[in-house]
Amino acid sequence: MSDDAPVDGVVHLVHPPAAGASRVVTTSADAGDPQDDLARLYAHAAPSGAALVRGNLVTTVDGAVAGPDGSSRSISTPLDQRVLVLLRSLADVVLIGAGTARVEGYGRLRVRPALRTRRRELGQAPAPTLALVTRSGRLPDAVGSPAAEDADGRGGVVAVTCAAVGPDALGSLRRRLGADAVVVAGDDEVDLPAAVAALADRGLPRVLCEGGPALLGDVARAGLLDELCLTTSPALVAGDAxxxxxxxxxxxxxxxxxxLLATGGEDDGTVLARWVVRR
Structure with missing residues (x-):
């Protein structure tokens, strides 16, 4: 499944209703096009000082966040992938647990040229930074080494960890990514409020947290979560997902x-919800 797969079917805005009824959501050929209804629905104001943290995930109807293969991609739909592309195009940094990144095959992030242009106009880097939360000091091999954006437009990598990983692991991370690309937040555990504040201080206030479940739960319990973008995939998994x-x-x-509700085509039955955390 392509990350920029076209929407297959019709997408209806169920809530908030327009004149008491749902309406069809228009989608352009380019995810993130400012004239696209999806782009307007998921747009958010720039953070004023503090960071703005969004969570994003896909679940099945019975609440699983991974398919039988252990990954979320196997329960995703083209519409879910399109929204993922859009949310990443709006973010300064994608926050994810290193273990989840390893399972899901994450590498450094990139966005298409048209979206890079729009990001530059908004004062953002061409691609979001990938921030990997690690309590062991280990990173997935697929993320590579450079901390900064490369010639292909892929974003940099930041490691978020704690002092308990020890000097050897910290030294290894700094040699791999660069001293400025290692955020040490907390002593025995990663201090997520301090980590998010450190990312904001680096000019990365728009945070998209893509999990996994342990990290997203910790983010919510720390009072950091502002929004949750949840896709419900029309599938059942059962088991111990x-x-x-x-x-x-x-x-x-x-x-x-x-x-939002998609009808028809491969997206039929996909439900997209954007939830705002009440303070």
């Missing part, structure tokens, strides 16, 4: 910003 948020219980309340 993880849920969207891991870790201890929390008491969070959300407000529905929009709800």
């Amino acid at each position: 993880p849920r969207a948020l891991g870790g201890p219980a929390l008491d969070g309340r959300l407000r529905l910003a929009h709800l």
